[in-house]
Amino acid sequence: MSVVTDSPVHSSGSDDFIDYLNEALDASSPNSSSDEEAENQDEFEDLRNKRRKLESTEETEGSTSEGIVEQKLVVAESSVVKVDGCTHPGTFGKLCISCGEILDGESGVTFGYIHKGLRLHEEEISRLRNTEMNTFLFSKKLFLVLDLDHTLLNTTILGQLSSEELHLLNETDSLEDVAKGSLFKLEHMHMMTKLRPFVRTFLKEASAMFEMYIYTMGDRPYALEMAKLLDPQGEYFNAKVISRDDGTQKHQKGLDVVLGRDSAVLILDDTEHAWMKHKNNLILMERYHFFASSCRQFGFNCKSLAETKSDENETDGALAKILEVLKQVHCTFFEKLQGDLVDRDVRQVLSSVRGEILSGCVIIFSRINHLALPTLKRIAEQLGATCLTELDPTVTHVVATDAGTEKARWAVKEKKCLVHPRWIEAANYFWEKQPEENFFIKKTTTQS
Amino acid sequence: MQLHPRYFGRNLRDNLVSKLMKDVEGTCSGRHGFVVAVTGIENIGKGLIRDGTGFVTFPVKYQCVVFRPFKGEILEAVVTMVNKMGFFAEAGPVQIFVSNHLIPDDMEFQSGDMPNYTTSDGSVKIQKDSEVRLKIIGTRVDATEIFCIGTIKDDFLGVINDPTTV
Numbered sequence: 296m297s298v299v300t301d302s303p304v305h306s307s308g309s310d311d312f313i314d315y316l317n318e319a320l321d322a323s324s325p326n327s328s329s330d331e332e333a334e335n336q337d338e339f340e341d342l343r344n345k346r347r348k349l350e351s352t353e354e355t356e357g358s359t360s361e362g363i364v365e366q367k368l369v370v371a372e373s374s375v376v377k378v379d380g381c382t383h384p385g386t387f388g389k390l391c392i393s394c395g396e397i398l399d400g401e402s403g404v405t406f407g408y409i410h411k412g413l414r415l416h417e418e419e420i421s422r423l424r425n426t427e428m429n430t431f432l433f434s435k436k437l438f439l440v441l442d443l444d445h446t447l448l449n450t451t452i453l454g455q456l457s458s459e460e461l462h463l464l465n466e467t468d469s470l471e472d473v474a475k476g477s478l479f480k481l482e483h484m485h486m487m488t489k490l491r492p493f494v495r496t497f498l499k500e501a502s503a504m505f506e507m508y509i510y511t512m513g514d515r516p517y518a519l520e521m522a523k524l525l526d527p528q529g530e531y532f533n534a535k536v537i538s539r540d541d542g543t544q545k546h547q548k549g550l551d552v553v554l555g556r557d558s559a560v561l562i563l564d565d566t567e568h569a570w571m572k573h574k575n576n577l578i579l580m581e582r583y584h585f586f587a588s589s590c591r592q593f594g595f596n597c598k599s600l601a602e603t604k605s606d607e608n609e610t611d612g613a614l615a616k617i618l619e620v621l622k623q624v625h626c627t628f629f630e631k632l633q634g635d636l637v638d639r640d641v642r643q644v645l646s647s648v649r650g651e652i653l654s655g656c657v658i659i660f661s662r663i664n665h666l667a668l669p670t671l672k673r674i675a676e677q678l679g680a681t682c683l684t685e686l687d688p689t690v691t692h693v694v695a696t697d698a699g700t701e702k703a704r705w706a707v708k709e710k711k712c713l714v715h716p717r718w719i720e721a722a723n724y725f726w727e728k729q730p731e732e733n734f735f736i737k738k739t740t741t742q743s
Numbered sequence: 744m745q746l747h748p749r750y751f752g753r754n755l756r757d758n759l760v761s762k763l764m765k766d767v768e769g770t771c772s773g774r775h776g777f778v779v780a781v782t783g784i785e786n787i788g789k790g791l792i793r794d795g796t797g798f799v800t801f802p803v804k805y806q807c808v809v810f811r812p813f814k815g816e817i818l819e820a821v822v823t824m825v826n827k828m829g830f831f832a833e834a835g836p837v838q839i840f841v842s843n844h845l846i847p848d849d850m851e852f853q854s855g856d857m858p859n860y861t862t863s864d865g866s867v868k869i870q871k872d873s874e875v876r877l878k879i880i881g882t883r884v885d886a887t888e889i890f891c892i893g894t895i896k897d898d899f900l901g902v903i904n905d906p907t908t909v
Contacts, residue, residue, distance in 0.1 A: 384844060385828070388883050388890025392829065392842035395814065395881020395892045410824060410831055412890060413840070423827060430854070530856070534826060554827075 384419035388412040404551055408515075408541045409534050424556050431506055431559070432636040435629050438555035439505035439621070442564035442580070443513065443521050447497075447614075450488045450521075451586035453480070459602040460587060463487065473527040481520060488524065489585040489601070492609040495525075497618050502531050504625045506555065510537040510548055510562075512569065547571060558640040561624065563617065575642040578620065581613045581724045613724070620726045624648055646677070652722050654679035659686060661695035661702035663716060675719050694719065698736045746790075748797045760784055763803055769836075773884045776811025777836045812837055812879050812891050819903060820893070822873045825858045832875060837889045841877055845894035847901075867902055874903045 381394035387410075391398050403416035415423070431437070441447060456463065467487070468476020477490040501507060509525075509532050511518050518538035526532045541552055548569045550557055562570060565580045584590045585606070587599040600606055607613065624644050632639045658680050660668060671694075672682050683690060686705060693706035693713050706713040718734035744766070750758040764781050771777045788802040812818060812834070820832035820839055829842035843852065843860075850860040850869070859870035869875060877893035877900055884890075895901045 384842070387840040387842075387892060388838070388885065388888070390881040390883050390890055390892045392840060392892055393844045395879075397881070397883055409826060409828070410840075412838070413828070415828070427827070534824070 382418060383416060384422075385413070385415035387414070404543060405541065406552065408537050408552070420551075420554070423554050427554055428556050428559060428637060431555070436504060436506050437625060437628065437641055438508065438553065438560040439501060440508045440510045440550070440553060440560060440562045440564075442562075442566070443509060443511040443518070445565045445582040445584070445589065446491075446563060446580045447494050447525065447583075448488055448490045448521065449583050449585040449589050450486050451588045453485045453487055455586075455588040456487070457587040457599075457602060460599070463601055473524055479524055484517065484520065486517075487586075488521065490524065491583045491614055492607050492612055493614040493618075497614045498525065498531055500618060501621060504621065505561070506535075507531050508535045508537060508553055510553075510564075512539045512546075512548070514538055515540045549573070550576070558642065561621065561641060561645065575646065578617060578645070579723065580617065583607065583613070616725050616727070620648065649677055649726070650679035652678045652726060652728055653719075656680040656691050656728075657687070657689050658682050658692045658694055658719075659684070659690050659702060661693055661700045662697060663694065667716070671716055671719060674723050678719070678722055680719075692718075692731070695736065703736075744801045744803045745793075745798045746801065748799070751799075756787065759787060759801060759803065763805065767805075767807070771836070771884060771887055771889060775809045776884065777809060777889060779808045779810050779835070781805055781807045810835060810837070811884075812882050812889065814879055814881060816879045817876060817900070818879060818893075819874060819876050822869060822871055822875060825852075825860065825870055827852050827854070827858075830860065830869060832877065832893070837891055839877065839879070839891040839893045841875075841893045841895055845880075845892075845896050847896055869902055876900050876903055 381391060381396070383391045383393065383396075383398060385392050385403060386398050389397055389399060403414050404420060406413045406415055444450060463478065464480065464487075467478050467480040470479060470481075473479070474495070477492070477494075479488050479490075480486075481488065498507070509518060509522055511521070513521075515536075515538040518536045522532045522536045537552055543549055543551055546569070548564075550560055550562075550573055553560060557573065557576065560573075560576050562573060562577045563580055564570060564577060565582045567574065567577065567579055570577050582589075582593065584593070584595065585600045587602055590597065590599045609615070624641065627644045627648065628639055628641055629636075632644065653675065656675075656679075658675055660671070660682070663671060675682055680692075686702060690706075690711060693702050693711055694716050695703045695713065696715060697703065698707075698713065703713055705711075712731045713736060714731050714734040715736050718729055718731060721729045721734070744759060744763050746755075746759060746762065750762075763784075767778050768780060769778065783806045785804040785806060787804075790799040790801045792799050818834045818837075818839070820834040820837075822830050822832045824831040827843070829840060829844075829846065832839045832841065846860060846869075849862050850867070851863070853859055853861055857870050859868050861868045875895060877895050878897055879891050880894050881892040882889060
């Protein structure tokens with residue numbers, strides 16, 4: 296094949312050039328002279344070499360149509376690439392996992408928690424998400440992302456134990472038989488961890504309904520240690536422990552590193568602002584403060600659970616209640632929703648379950664701090680209550696902090712429930728309408 | 744090779760050799776690959792005292808066995824992790840990833856306790872600790888590690904040894 300004589304420098308259409316190149320490729324033998332690694336039938340290499348030869352002939356001719364030829368080369372290149380095309384679905388150690396080329400680009404998301412050096416690009420991630428969806432929906436499982444600190448456990452640094460908590464140093468459970476214990480001392484990390492009551496039963500029952508991930512703002516070694524404590528057999532969280540080193544944004548958690556579609560993921564976390572983009576998937580947990588350092592971190596001056604030698608109720612605590620909610624959401628998603636499994640959205644189920652908690656309640660707010668009012672109103676409306684601004688016979692609850700206000704006195708007169716704003720917050724945390732008697736406010740002043 | 748003055752004395756040469764072996768074995772370089780073992784010392788040149796510190800630098804010529812995978816090479820490796828994206832295998836210090844794009848289409852991923860890739864008739868299974876023969880299609884050498892991409896889609900590649908039957 297003579298490159299010089301066949302050179303289409305003066306040809307009119309780019310199609311001619313493309314045809315020429317295709318022809319040349321078909322006619323060529325795999326062992327081109329410049330290809331040293333003879334075993335490797337790299338068509339791409341051949342093409343590059345041919346192009347180099349072409350370009351050098353262009354230069355010797357020095358024609359003004361060089362620009363046009365280069366354009367044609369570019370067009371030809373893109374069309375020929377499709378023939379041998381690699382979609383570069385991802386990289387491992389900067390090498391494309393499909394063709395082995397070195398890719399320096401920053402596109403895609405790093406999945407370092409699965410294996411070091413692994414990075415997947417958007418198309419591949421969506422493809423994997425879709426196949427995952429089908430597998431899991433088929434086996435009736437949704438996805439659950441769990442936070443660690445203050446949700447499933449509470450950790451403190453050994454040096455920050457208060458004087459009344461020092462007795463705990465002698466009460467830690469053995470690290471040999473992790474499944475039986477709940478208080479662990481990790482010498483090499485200078486930390487002590489207390490698992491939340493009910494957590495093992497919670498994980499066992501949730502694993503039957505959900506594919507679970509851990510997502511924490513701690514670093515990777517910490518996350519892996521905690522995973523070992525929660526899951527000594529490695530049956531729940533194998534290669535599904537996401538730490539802050541794996542997140543794509545600083546101080547924010549995201550579902551982009553989770554291989555499950557947003558419409559099938561539920562999140563359990565105690566911090567709302569870490570999940571700004573996925574608030575609809577979030578179930579907010581009441582914080583678990585076992586250690587004094589944890590209480591102090593959040594500004595509470597009361598004695599911690601460790602200091603008072605007590606603990607959260609096992610069967611009636613936050614985890615048990617949330618497990619019930621998860622069961623309800625799971626059941627509604629798979630049994631009660633109509634339509635194709637892939638089209639169902641767990642976020643809709645979540646908001647409808649949430650909307651039933653205070654449904655039927657008509658609430659009016661009285662002299663609530665104007666900074667807290669919008670949040671409170673939003674929570675109440677999410678819980679299904681209707682919020683009014685004017686007094687009305689349909690009002691069922693008046694929420695106030697002071698029993699002396701006009702609306703408060705009206706409530707007492709009309710025998711409506713007069714409750715503290717914490718009644719709404721409690722309903723939000725416990726996913727259940729709380730008995731109003733626990734939230735009555737005492738009359739403090741007589742002025743309006 | 745830089746040596747601290749505390750090693751000077753009768754055993755200077757031995758100290759130098761052992762320090763060399765400790766420093767060089769297990770390292771990786773782009774040009775030569777992974778140094779597996781030092782086999783012999785060819786020559787130790789005259790030492791040069793560094794200005795400022797008391798360290799002495801000796802140029803040492805040595806022979807060693809290196810390991811460097813090449814594109815197109817066929818290697819045997821042990822599977823270390825299997826997941827829906829493919830499987831990871833190790834051939835000594837080299838980490839190889841075989842993506843599911845490069846696994847024959849008749850092998851499907853099965854998740855579970857021991858995730859694996861199995862053919863439709865169940866005759867061939869790739870799981871953790873299986874030995875596979877694979878072809879390297881790309882390599883990249885880092886400061887301390889070598890990353891490779893492999894394939895088992897060609898003829899004569901795939902499982903050599905089923906750990907369950909051994």
